[in-house]
Amino acid sequence: MIEKEIVIKNRAGLHTRPAASLVKMAAKYKAEFFIVKDGLEINAKSIIGVMTLAAEQGSVLLLRFDGEDEKEACAAIVGLFERGFDETQ
Amino acid sequence: MNTPDEITLHGIAAAPGIVIGKAFVYTKHVPHIDEKSIAPQDADKEVERLRSAVTRSEKELQKILSFAEQKIGNSKAKIFEAQIMILSDTILFDSIYRRIKKELKNAEYVVHGEIAKYQQLMMNSKDEYMRERAHDVEDVKNRVIRNIQEQKLISRFEGGSIVVSQSLTPADTILFSRNEILGYATDMGGVTSHAALLSRSLNIPAVVGLKDVTTYVHSDDLLVLDGYSGVVIVNPSEDTVTQYKRRGREMTRFEHRLNELKDLPAQTMDGKLIELSSNIEFAEEVRFTRAQGSHGVGLYRAEGLLMGRDTFPSEEEQYREYKLIAERVFPNKVIMRTFDIGGDKVVAQSYDEENPFLGWRGIRVALDRPETFLAQLRAMLRASTKKNVWVMFPMVSNLKEVRRAKELVVQAKNSLRAEKLSFDEHMKIGVMIEVPSAAVLAGDIAKEVDFFSIGTNDLIQYLLAVDRGNDIVSQLYQEFDPAVMLTIRHIVKEAHKNKIPVSMCGEMAGDPVATLLLLGLGLDEFSVIPYVLPEIKKIIRSVTLREAQKIAAKALTFSTWEEAREFLVGHLKRLTPDIPLPEQPTRDLSVGPQPQPNT
Numbered sequence: 001m002i003e004k005e006i007v008i009k010n011r012a013g014l015h016t017r018p019a020a021s022l023v024k025m026a027a028k029y030k031a032e033f034f035i036v037k038d039g040l041e042i043n044a045k046s047i048i049g050v051m052t053l054a055a056e057q058g059s060v061l062l063l064r065f066d067g068e069d070e071k072e073a074c075a076a077i078v079g080l081f082e083r084g085f086d087e088t089q
Numbered sequence: 090m091n092t093p094d095e096i097t098l099h100g101i102a103a104a105p106g107i108v109i110g111k112a113f114v115y116t117k118h119v120p121h122i123d124e125k126s127i128a129p130q131d132a133d134k135e136v137e138r139l140r141s142a143v144t145r146s147e148k149e150l151q152k153i154l155s156f157a158e159q160k161i162g163n164s165k166a167k168i169f170e171a172q173i174m175i176l177s178d179t180i181l182f183d184s185i186y187r188r189i190k191k192e193l194k195n196a197e198y199v200v201h202g203e204i205a206k207y208q209q210l211m212m213n214s215k216d217e218y219m220r221e222r223a224h225d226v227e228d229v230k231n232r233v234i235r236n237i238q239e240q241k242l243i244s245r246f247e248g249g250s251i252v253v254s255q256s257l258t259p260a261d262t263i264l265f266s267r268n269e270i271l272g273y274a275t276d277m278g279g280v281t282s283h284a285a286l287l288s289r290s291l292n293i294p295a296v297v298g299l300k301d302v303t304t305y306v307h308s309d310d311l312l313v314l315d316g317y318s319g320v321v322i323v324n325p326s327e328d329t330v331t332q333y334k335r336r337g338r339e340m341t342r343f344e345h346r347l348n349e350l351k352d353l354p355a356q357t358m359d360g361k362l363i364e365l366s367s368n369i370e371f372a373e374e375v376r377f378t379r380a381q382g383s384h385g386v387g388l389y390r391a392e393g394l395l396m397g398r399d400t401f402p403s404e405e406e407q408y409r410e411y412k413l414i415a416e417r418v419f420p421n422k423v424i425m426r427t428f429d430i431g432g433d434k435v436v437a438q439s440y441d442e443e444n445p446f447l448g449w450r451g452i453r454v455a456l457d458r459p460e461t462f463l464a465q466l467r468a469m470l471r472a473s474t475k476k477n478v479w480v481m482f483p484m485v486s487n488l489k490e491v492r493r494a495k496e497l498v499v500q501a502k503n504s505l506r507a508e509k510l511s512f513d514e515h516m517k518i519g520v521m522i523e524v525p526s527a528a529v530l531a532g533d534i535a536k537e538v539d540f541f542s543i544g545t546n547d548l549i550q551y552l553l554a555v556d557r558g559n560d561i562v563s564q565l566y567q568e569f570d571p572a573v574m575l576t577i578r579h580i581v582k583e584a585h586k587n588k589i590p591v592s593m594c595g596e597m598a599g600d601p602v603a604t605l606l607l608l609g610l611g612l613d614e615f616s617v618i619p620y621v622l623p624e625i626k627k628i629i630r631s632v633t634l635r636e637a638q639k640i641a642a643k644a645l646t647f648s649t650w651e652e653a654r655e656f657l658v659g660h661l662k663r664l665t666p667d668i669p670l671p672e673q674p675t676r677d678l679s680v681g682p683q684p685q686p687n688t
Binding site for chain 2: 011015016017020023040043045046047048049051052054
């Protein structure tokens with residue numbers, strides 16, 4: 001299991017579109033992927049779950065990966081957060 | 090036989106046209122959910138029932154999405170995408186399937202319980218967009234449950250009805266329009282509600298904001314719906330029906346005759362050319378304004394881009410849309426207004442304000458968020474290469490804001506130059522005059538900008554301190570109030586002293602009763618909703634500028650709006666006897682809200 005804390009950088013936070021990219025990216029990996037925010041833990045492979053987080057810019061999230069390809073999954077997801085979900089094409 | 094009493098209801102005219110037909114009262118399907126236990130051997134069957142309900146729901150939504158895309162364009166159709174995404178959430182549905190098998194409960198009960206959890210979390214959010222998403226989730230849930238219960242979607246029914254409903258979601262409006270709907274009448278909503286915007290795009294007469302039309306109307310009641318003046322008549326008498334049929338025919342005939350004016354200029358009899366343009370929100374509307382004989386676009390509301398989304402569109406996305414509009418309007422010009430958010434309009438970041446209309450909106454938001462504003466300015470500048478884009482700022486209330494906004498325009502230009510991107514170096518910059526302080530300072534502001542556009546809706550509300558959405562005082566909202574007329578005169582005078590043109594893009598510009606007055610006061614451009622274009626053109630062509638000036642001067646001498654209006658109506662009837670005037674709703678002005686009829 002890997003845990004990693006990140007801060008949301010993109011302006012719009014985890015709204016619908018970023019949430020969709022996140023879920024799509026997570027689906028590529030076998031590892032389980034959970035996000036914890038303010039004590040609420042959600043399955044990050046679920047769009048409705050990620051939408052529920054209402055995570056805006058500056059929010060601190062704990063990402064948790066568990067499974068054989070957890071390292072790759074973690075790197076990919078953290079990269080997505082760092083690039084601000086490729087929002088400013 | 091007992092004939093029920095005729096009841097007249099006043100609402101907001103949202104989309105023009107007169108229709109007479111049977112009502113279809115549409116009640117939102119609120120599913121009834123019982124908790125039922127199922128036998129262990131039936132669990133798989135129950136899961137299957139849910140799976141096929143999800144598939145059907147997805148098909149329905151795909152259909153709505155593609156239909157919406159054809160009818161109203163991709164950007165507006167995006168509102169349906171989030172719902173489809175939820176339906177394909179495997180984590181969500183896997184846990185529902187598991188619970189059905191483990192707890193041996195019926196599918197709708199588990200679906201409701203599981204989705205309601207998320208809904209609750211979203212409803213608790215402080216973020217307005219998150220709460221909006223909760224409505225999406227609710228829609229999805231109800232759609233799936235309806236499909237589990239195998240109830241048919243009531244989107245198809247006998248054609249030729251007037252749909253009466255408390256409110257209409259964008260999905261409802263789109264779906265119903267496939268059934269040759271005559272019109273829409275709703276309790277809720279304003280001119281800018283989704284339903285109103287969509288019915289205008291779809292060309293379906295609509296009256297919204299009727300407050301309690303659903304309590305007066307039953308399915309199959311006969312209705313008259315007048316989308317020109319915002320009136321719905323329930324159980325009309327034969328006389329009323331005859332009268333409205335005539336009015337409908339008159340309007341149609343009149344519109345045909347006006348059609349002949351299409352290619353003629355909006356010019357007074359003594360040769361003064363007036364710019365007659367349209368207000369639009371979406372690129373798709375440009376074609377229609379052309380058909381109505383418009384010169385250009387006097388107000389493009391960029392907020393259309395924000396509809397149904399939770400983030401600001403990127404500079405590229407904005408640029409594509411602005412460019413498309415500039416190209417479609419060319420060789421005429423388009424005045425683009427930067428985002429007017431706040432007030433009653435989209436707020437990108439929720440922020441509780443006690444008085445949003447006196448709060449953080451328009452240019453105030455833009456200047457506080459220079460990054461968003463700069464992206465928009467850059468997008469508009471980049472779209473200006475054909476030199477037909479003018480840009481204006483909403484809600485300006487002092488000189489400092491104008492200067493600051495102009496600095497940002499310079500900054501945007503510099504950054505584009507540095508990136509070697511082309512734009513119109515001389516793109517005209519103007520401001521909306523809609524705050525009384527800006528009207529008072531018109532002379533000073535005129536020295537800083539290239540043009541003015543008077544936004545009468547807000548100007549009148551702010552000037553007369555009247556919220557026209559408030560029934561108790563809304564009758565104080567009057568275009569012909571002497572204070573309003575004097576303010577408009579002042580704005581135009583100061584602009585002309587400084588040799589800049591004045592446009593008007595508020596509703597008053599599209600009120601035929603106001604045309605002679607505004608013409609006489611020296612307005613250079615009328616920007617109106619496309620439907621009234623031909624009518625306004627007809628009036629402009631029926632009078633000399635000199636005569637209009639005399640009429641305006643006289644109108645300003647009356648001490649009440651009633652006298653001024655009556656005077657203007659008199660001249661209008663004399664000059665253009667065949668213009669069908671919307672009836673002024675006759676309300677008892679002394680007692681506030683109307684007495685309610687017994688039902």
